[in-house]
Amino acid sequence: MYAFHYHRAETLDQAEDLLKQCEDPKLLAGGHTLLPTMKQRLASPSDLIDLSALSALKGATYAGRILSIGALETHREVADSDIVQKALPGLARLAGQIGDPHVRNRGTLGGSIANNDPAADYPAACLALGAVIHTTQRQIAAQDFFTDLFETALEASEIVTRVEFPAPELSAYAKFPNPASRYALVGVYVAKTGNDIKVAVTGAGPVVFLATDLAEALRNSFTPGALDGVTIEPKGLNDDLHASADYRAHLIRLMARQAIATALGQTAHAHP
């Protein structure tokens, strides 16, 4: 990789100042996307600002049915957290499926959502659960946060500090991982609180999205079979060497069925 200046921020203010002062800076959390990108010389920032010493961005709390997770919590910490497992078991299981164990020991919640990879897992949970992303400057609703392929609503000098997830009645995630990368070929997060049902899909399109037709069908009957009559249009879905758009459309229904079955505590059937 190309040379750069390295800074370890001691405070959030210092990290923000560095973001404003440096020529072409990047924030470094777990580094498990950024460093491989730099090794391939697809990114060449002038400065890396390491956030790992900022304890204010760590930890998870649960109060008033809101689960708040610090941006620097690793996937392993989220997966293993008693607080997360109790408040939002679907989210703990999602975190335990990201990458592989060594990746989960480094990769962070904040890093994942700020990068907004179209096949990342967390964005689906954020969107389906109606999460609120807290930054050094403001609060951003998940539906306004993930704007496009690798694009978010974050300003250049803004840092994600934590994410608040309202705990639903039921929720679960199911993904069909790419067998090499473990990224989601298609991942579906389903969340239900009363009549408020959301189905968020990652991996299938250029950016995570809500499948409103599927959610509507589930409002009548929150069962895997309720999705059978719904048409899933492949138009606009990703079509690449990993999977065709038609196959991804097929997987959306399959993963949604599995997620609903898991949320209901049933054994998922592999095929409808």
Added chain:
Amino acid sequence: MSTKPLPTLTVNGKPVSIETEARTLLVDFLRDALGLTGVHVGCDTSQCGACVVLLDGRAVKSCTILAVQARGSAITTIEGLADENLHPVQVAFQQHHALQCGFCTPGMILAAVDMINRSPTLDEEQIRQQLEGNLCRCTGYQNIVRAIKAAADEKRSA
């Protein structure tokens, strides 16, 4: 040049100064600066797990961490795992013939140490899932899984 003291980390119990460029990867620092060649570069793309070391007890891919990021941390490589006796996971790998060419073995063993410390109640399926980040091209994994299961069972009954 800054007059600040060089950042340090602990490697296999000994303090070490990180006297290197910011862009130096932890794996290159361990191999080239410290001569710890038990940590391997396999794929260099965060896939294969040959470069796994323990960072504060957790298995990490040292090809995807900068040496400077490890400042203040304690690193254990395969060279630092045994005391006067081999580590129980090393013994289990030996007894169950869990290696052929040996290239993936240091990463496999350190991944297994973290896996067993996290939970010694491991069944075969869990072990296979937890090995998703370590590739072996010789053994077909059978004996690796057997060795890890034996070491986990031993730890649980100890």
